Amino acid sequence: MILPSNRLLVLGGLWFCGSIPAAIVPSLFPVWLIGGAALLLLITLDAIGLYRQPLPVIEREVAGSLPQTIWRNVTLYVTSQVSVRQKIQLKDSPPEKCEYDDRTIHLMLTPPQVSQVVYRIKPLMRGDLWFGHVHLRLFSPLQLWQRQALVGSTQKVSVFPNFAPITQMALQTTITQAGMGFHKFRKRGQGMEFEQLREYRSGDAMRQIDWKATTRMRKMISREYQDERNQRIIMMLDCGRRMGASEGELMHFDHALNAVLLLSYVGLRYGDSVGLITLGGPERYLPPVRSVNAINRVLHEVYDLQPTLSSSDFEVAAQSLITRERKRSLVVMFTNLRDEDEQSLLASVKLLSKRHLVLVASLRETELDDAASMSINNQQDAALRAAAASYQSKRQAVLTRLRSAGVLCLDVQPQQLAVESVNRYLAIKAAGQL
Secondary structure (H helix, E strand, O other), rough: OOOOOOOHHHHHHOOOOOOOOHHHOOHHHHHHHHHHHHHHHHHHHHHHHHHHOOOOOEEEEEEEEEEEOOOEEEEEEEEEOOOOEEEEEEEOOOOEEEOOOOOOOOEEOOOOOEEEEEEEEEEEEEEEEEEOOOOOOOOOOOOOOOEEEEOOEEEEEEOOOOEEEEHHHHOOOOOOOOOOOOOOOOOOOOOEEEEEEEEOOOOOOHHHHHHHHHHHHHOEEEEEEEEEOOOEEEEEEEHHHHHEEEEEEEEHHHHHHHHHHHHHHHHOOOOOEEEEEEEOOOOOEOOOOOOOOOOHHHHHHHHHOOOOOOOOOHHHHHHHHHHHHOOOEEEEHHHHHHHHHHHHHHHHHHHHHHHOOOEEEOOOOOHHHHHHOOOOHHHHEEEEEEHHHHHHHHHHHHHHHHOOOOEEEEOOHHHHHHHHHHHHHHHHHHOOOO
């Protein structure tokens, strides 16, 4: 589409203003007409020159996968198709649900040089997102006209959870050393595999002492054990409407996904099998696997999931898991617990507990904690604090009844969910409960 530029409008206005003296002085009228004809010819030739100019070629360079809530660069390469200088303006079309440098870029193309433009983008939503065409404005040689067009191609990018801090936390913890908030647990009870004999150390349990080796070596010898491998973790991820609550830049669902990924990463490092099942949204199921590629499988299975407006049916999900998984596993249910969930949740965990060990990991809203402890300055503050306290009381009552039914429970703020889930997993392994 070709439109007049501001320069053309100014020239047209000046020519029109020239009609006033031409009307007053008749001898100026022919000059005014000749000037108008010359201007019209100039405008026409300039428009033809613009129309005949091929549009510049614009190529976009951006990583095929981007981390959520992290700024990344997008580069546009602009190549002129003519041998003369071209003045252009361009503006890219980043995906929705992104923050980006919202500005129009002004360039003077000088062939054969390729111009490079860099701007930043921060995806706020996971999943497959699309860049649109680049909006281009090309000016005529005399800059009397401007041509608007869409150039370049659309482009898909996949936005994944920001896995870098998750791997950083996981890499700083080992089987024998805590890190980044992880606790160290001493192994006890059943479910141990013998690893080696060593000299007795202070703190070793009496049952670790190998009396035959002690008699033979004439010094105290202890058996050393390692965690039993080949155990199974199945994460049950709630995709229902309750998980859409926001905590800063991330939703509760994003925090739950981070916890799923971190627990998967640590579980695989400990030699356990990791699986996944969803409820309250798109049905996704990954049977427990133990391999170097398992974390990639989990990541690619969940990166595009979003919380839905559906209600989560815990009983249906539990029945589905029972029919698929016969071997005893640790089932970690990531959800946002509500008091109205009590009957459905109790029924589901009782069904699962017949064959599996169940851990309900619930996100607790930070705003509710703040409201329950806020200072009271007026009647509105008092009502808000009372409502928050009542809500938390009902929530704690549900957790108490779940624990009374033998269900392990975790109730933490979203930012703590990932680390605390791993801590509970390590404690379960240390206790030999699987």
